Amino acid sequence: MKKIILLLSIFISIISCNKKQINLIDATQFSSEEKIDSTNIKQFFNSVLTEGKSYEWLRDLTSNIGGRLSGSPEAAKAVIWGEKLMKEVGLDSVWLQPVMVPHWVRGEKETARYTTNGIEKNVPICALGFSVATPKEGLLAEVLEVKSLEEAKSLGNKMKGKIVFFNRSFDNTLINTFKAYGGCVDQRVQGAAVCGEFGAKGVIVRSMTNRVDDYPHTGTMFYGDLPKEKHIPTAAISSRAANILSADLKKNPTLKFYFKQSCKTLPDAPSFNVVGEIKGTETPENIMVVGGHLDSWDLAEGAHDDGTGIVQSLEVAYLFKKNNIKPKNTLRVIFFMNEENGTRGAKKYAELAKLNKENHIGGLESDAGGHTPRGFSIDANAVNTTLLQSWKKLLSPYGLHDIDKGGSGADISPLKGENVTLVGYRPDSQRYFDYHHTSTDTFDKVNKRELELGSASMTSIIYLMDKYLYSNSPIKP
Amino acid sequence: MKKIILLLSIFISIISCNKKQINLIDATQFSSEEKIDSTNIKQFFNSVLTEGKSYEWLRDLTSNIGGRLSGSPEAAKAVIWGEKLMKEVGLDSVWLQPVMVPHWVRGEKETARYTTNGIEKNVPICALGFSVATPKEGLLAEVLEVKSLEEAKSLGNKMKGKIVFFNRSFDNTLINTFKAYGGCVDQRVQGAAVCGEFGAKGVIVRSMTNRVDDYPHTGTMFYGDLPKEKHIPTAAISSRAANILSADLKKNPTLKFYFKQSCKTLPDAPSFNVVGEIKGTETPENIMVVGGHLDSWDLAEGAHDDGTGIVQSLEVAYLFKKNNIKPKNTLRVIFFMNEENGTRGAKKYAELAKLNKENHIGGLESDAGGHTPRGFSIDANAVNTTLLQSWKKLLSPYGLHDIDKGGSGADISPLKGENVTLVGYRPDSQRYFDYHHTSTDTFDKVNKRELELGSASMTSIIYLMDKYLYSNSPIKP
Numbered sequence: 001m002k003k004i005i006l007l008l009s010i011f012i013s014i015i016s017c018n019k020k021q022i023n024l025i026d027a028t029q030f031s032s033e034e035k036i037d038s039t040n041i042k043q044f045f046n047s048v049l050t051e052g053k054s055y056e057w058l059r060d061l062t063s064n065i066g067g068r069l070s071g072s073p074e075a076a077k078a079v080i081w082g083e084k085l086m087k088e089v090g091l092d093s094v095w096l097q098p099v100m101v102p103h104w105v106r107g108e109k110e111t112a113r114y115t116t117n118g119i120e121k122n123v124p125i126c127a128l129g130f131s132v133a134t135p136k137e138g139l140l141a142e143v144l145e146v147k148s149l150e151e152a153k154s155l156g157n158k159m160k161g162k163i164v165f166f167n168r169s170f171d172n173t174l175i176n177t178f179k180a181y182g183g184c185v186d187q188r189v190q191g192a193a194v195c196g197e198f199g200a201k202g203v204i205v206r207s208m209t210n211r212v213d214d215y216p217h218t219g220t221m222f223y224g225d226l227p228k229e230k231h232i233p234t235a236a237i238s239s240r241a242a243n244i245l246s247a248d249l250k251k252n253p254t255l256k257f258y259f260k261q262s263c264k265t266l267p268d269a270p271s272f273n274v275v276g277e278i279k280g281t282e283t284p285e286n287i288m289v290v291g292g293h294l295d296s297w298d299l300a301e302g303a304h305d306d307g308t309g310i311v312q313s314l315e316v317a318y319l320f321k322k323n324n325i326k327p328k329n330t331l332r333v334i335f336f337m338n339e340e341n342g343t344r345g346a347k348k349y350a351e352l353a354k355l356n357k358e359n360h361i362g363g364l365e366s367d368a369g370g371h372t373p374r375g376f377s378i379d380a381n382a383v384n385t386t387l388l389q390s391w392k393k394l395l396s397p398y399g400l401h402d403i404d405k406g407g408s409g410a411d412i413s414p415l416k417g418e419n420v421t422l423v424g425y426r427p428d429s430q431r432y433f434d435y436h437h438t439s440t441d442t443f444d445k446v447n448k449r450e451l452e453l454g455s456a457s458m459t460s461i462i463y464l465m466d467k468y469l470y471s472n473s474p475i476k477p
Numbered sequence: 478m479k480k481i482i483l484l485l486s487i488f489i490s491i492i493s494c495n496k497k498q499i500n501l502i503d504a505t506q507f508s509s510e511e512k513i514d515s516t517n518i519k520q521f522f523n524s525v526l527t528e529g530k531s532y533e534w535l536r537d538l539t540s541n542i543g544g545r546l547s548g549s550p551e552a553a554k555a556v557i558w559g560e561k562l563m564k565e566v567g568l569d570s571v572w573l574q575p576v577m578v579p580h581w582v583r584g585e586k587e588t589a590r591y592t593t594n595g596i597e598k599n600v601p602i603c604a605l606g607f608s609v610a611t612p613k614e615g616l617l618a619e620v621l622e623v624k625s626l627e628e629a630k631s632l633g634n635k636m637k638g639k640i641v642f643f644n645r646s647f648d649n650t651l652i653n654t655f656k657a658y659g660g661c662v663d664q665r666v667q668g669a670a671v672c673g674e675f676g677a678k679g680v681i682v683r684s685m686t687n688r689v690d691d692y693p694h695t696g697t698m699f700y701g702d703l704p705k706e707k708h709i710p711t712a713a714i715s716s717r718a719a720n721i722l723s724a725d726l727k728k729n730p731t732l733k734f735y736f737k738q739s740c741k742t743l744p745d746a747p748s749f750n751v752v753g754e755i756k757g758t759e760t761p762e763n764i765m766v767v768g769g770h771l772d773s774w775d776l777a778e779g780a781h782d783d784g785t786g787i788v789q790s791l792e793v794a795y796l797f798k799k800n801n802i803k804p805k806n807t808l809r810v811i812f813f814m815n816e817e818n819g820t821r822g823a824k825k826y827a828e829l830a831k832l833n834k835e836n837h838i839g840g841l842e843s844d845a846g847g848h849t850p851r852g853f854s855i856d857a858n859a860v861n862t863t864l865l866q867s868w869k870k871l872l873s874p875y876g877l878h879d880i881d882k883g884g885s886g887a888d889i890s891p892l893k894g895e896n897v898t899l900v901g902y903r904p905d906s907q908r909y910f911d912y913h914h915t916s917t918d919t920f921d922k923v924n925k926r927e928l929e930l931g932s933a934s935m936t937s938i939i940y941l942m943d944k945y946l947y948s949n950s951p952i953k954p
Contacts, residue, residue: 049649172526356713399652
């Protein structure tokens with residue numbers, strides 16, 4: 001290991017010599033530095049597990065505000081809540097960053113049903129974000145079941161006047177459930193655009209979940225370049241309903257499916273990112289961000305998606321202050337607005353960062369739920385990836401073993417650049433798609449210890465990044 | 478890595494030359510063998526995640542039988558259930574192993590209350606296993622709060638006529654919650670024995686949990702050598718009630734606490750371990766066991782403790798059969814009876830194994846809940862410990878990183894011996910003591926994927942142990 005560290009240090013020194021900053025990790029000092037790091041990391045965990053705040057913050061947000069879809073009154077309340085809370089934690093400065101966001105509303109609760117073999121079956125359904133409404137009286141049509149966008153396209157004009165039913169289920173053999181989600185979500189996002197083109201009347205999509213249950217999962221969709229007259233209504237149905245419908249279609253291929261929804265997209269609405277920071281003690285012009293998204297879907301309280309992410313992000317700053325550890329670089333906490341349907345907050349933040357010539361050296365996002373910690377996903381250059389991976393022995397006592405190359409998160413990825421080290425927090429993914437975007441994403445699904453261990457895990461990597469990435473980054477004059 | 482494997486192989490060969498069996502791991506073949514192993518392990522995971530049975534088995538056990546304390550009619554039903562299920566899975570042989578078990582019954586629901594400052598407070602309480610009853614009219618006395626057995630002993634005769642209240646809480650900074658449990662459980666197990674000696678009237682103990690909530694957690698206690706007339710009633714109170722009582726005692730040290738329970742210990746009852754096996758193809762006289770315990774506490778359904786352990790253990794055999802992998806050694810699945818209050822089943826099994834001169838080469842126990850997999854704890858000689866740890870790269874893709882020396886489990890540890898490799902399955906521990914021994918240990922707390930990943934994790938290590946431990950074990954003539 002010593003050899004690897006030495007090689008790493010030499011490698012870093014070679015790279016760094018081309019830059020302005022030569023404050024290297026000193027290999028001869030690493031061992032004693034590691035001891036300090038190990039002690040500080042332990043202290044983050046000790047304080048969060050005895051005096052953590054995130055759980056009660058989350059209880060407050062989910063119980064007293066609840067679901068907070070962009071443009072909604074609840075999202076506006078959440079902005080005020082976030083600003084007040086950041087000030088209470090005592091960040092050096094807190095501000096709101098205005099951003100116009102899409103404003104889609106669900107309207108009345110959706111209904112769906114069909115009759116087969118003389119039996120009427122009600123179907124748990126919910127409109128997808130950005131979908132248009134059905135006609136007021138609802139929509140009734142025969143159903144064509146497909147497993148993919150390609151299969152749908154191959155139907156061509158056969159789908160005219162029909163409802164297309166996308167029913168490709170999660171590949172449950174994938175251990176990382178986000179991969180299973182990634183392998184299915186095109187149906188939800190693009191299904192209506194593909195089928196609207198060919199004159200389908202509507203699109204229903206199997207819910208994005210590993211489970212077979214009765215909860216429809218909403219989520220965003222896009223019509224893309226499709227002209228308005230080709231926009232067709234689209235909705236998710238529960239996974240169990242999808243299984244039953246599929247079986248019924250085999251017996252009765254001409255059954256007619258009915259659904260009704262009254263959602264619509266209103267004009268863009270004013271909203272805000274909530275931003276707060278602790279000024280850096282050595283190079284305050286270098287910025288590290290940590291964040292999640294403040295908006296959520298409307299069907300529940302947005303507990304795991306992404307209430308946990310924002311309270312953990314703020315707890316990172318809280319744990320720095322609580323333990324009297326001052327970041328060298330400026331530590332900025334961001335509650336992004338509108339991740340779910342537009343990522344306008346993320347885009348606005350990156351746009352302003354560029355405009356103001358801010359020097360971002362790193363970022364961490366928590367938007368994968370509040371379950372037990374597993375590790376981090378690194379989107380960085382080779383040197384910094386190796387550097388982050390060298391911290392495994394500091395992090396593994398806390399269950400943080402998976403420190404791999406990969407994406408970071410939708411809200412911080414617009415900050416990507418050669419010298420920006422972006423990291424996604426990766427808790428255990430097994431339960432995430434039980435709740436994701438559905439009516440069960442409520443506070444009671446969050447375990448206090450798991451949430452807090454996540455906060456301390458995030459604080460630990462931010463602490464290490466703040467201490468060691470610094471040396472690799474160009475300093476502005 | 479290659480170098481390590483080579484060194485390991487040489488080491489194993491040196492050790493093994495002293496034994497009868499010389500069928501070594503061939504270092505030159507290891508790489509291609511590893512490929513086979515990796516494929517087989519992947520196949521275990523694939524099949525459990527698509528065709529797993531454990532979740533529905535557990536639903537059946539918890540819903541249709543429920544809590545099954547040793548000696549109860551439910552425990553008797555569970556034995557029949559287990560035998561039938563093992564036969565359905567198609568094990569080569571299934572039998573019941575008679576064992577006499579303690580038969581403690583809770584009686585009527587316990588009550589507790591006290592009045593302070595004119596306000597009467599009801600206290601969530603439950604008798605501890607093996608406790609005697611209070612007098613019929615209940616027990617009323619002043620309370621002395623202590624944090625440890627030592628502190629209690631130091632009170633000596635001051636506790637005469639009093640209720641001693643043990644209130645040392647979990648150390649929540651311990652990442653592994655089992656360590657926190659280990660640091661507190663002496664209060665529950667020995668509290669009444671220590672205080673009965675000095676003439677206390679009763680003992681109440683803070684519940685064994687990381688949480689602050691309203692559920693009392695039962696569990697076993699022992700009077701040890703104490704003469705019967707000194708046996709005093711003892712119960713657990715909820716952690717929140719413990720906090721409130723402690724605060725009230727500071728304001729009003731002479732408040733009187735009342736509790737009433739009607740539990741009693743009946744004569745020992747007949748019961749059974751349920752045992753089934755797949756005969757080994759090469760050395761059937763060598764036995765590997767995998768098991769959990771069939772009995773549970775009576776307050777709930779015994780879902781995580783230890784319903785998950787037994788269905789996972791049987792699923793190991795199911796996954797071998799399903800994937801047409803035949804163990805070289807005999808694979809024996811055991812549903813142990815009476816782990817919770819006596820471990821009589823475990824003792825009986827080990828006693829018979831010795832009596833029948835059975836050659837046990839290894840064992841795996843799942844009795845730490847059905848949460849997401851983290852690894853295994855190894856109780857084995859140095860060579861086999863190193864061997865098991867060398868499988869990390871095969872197991873880590875499934876989140877199995879923690880493969881450390883440690884204990885195995887209460888039911889298999891009586892099989893311990895120089896050449897017996899005992900392993901405890903170690904799922905994530907964060908949520909376990911939310912439910913442990915309390916009324917919330919119900920089926921809905923078990924996640925299907927987490928349970929199934931556990932089954933496949935267990936199958937994988939049993940597969941590797943079966944394949945590679947074999948070479949290290951003495952063969953009977």
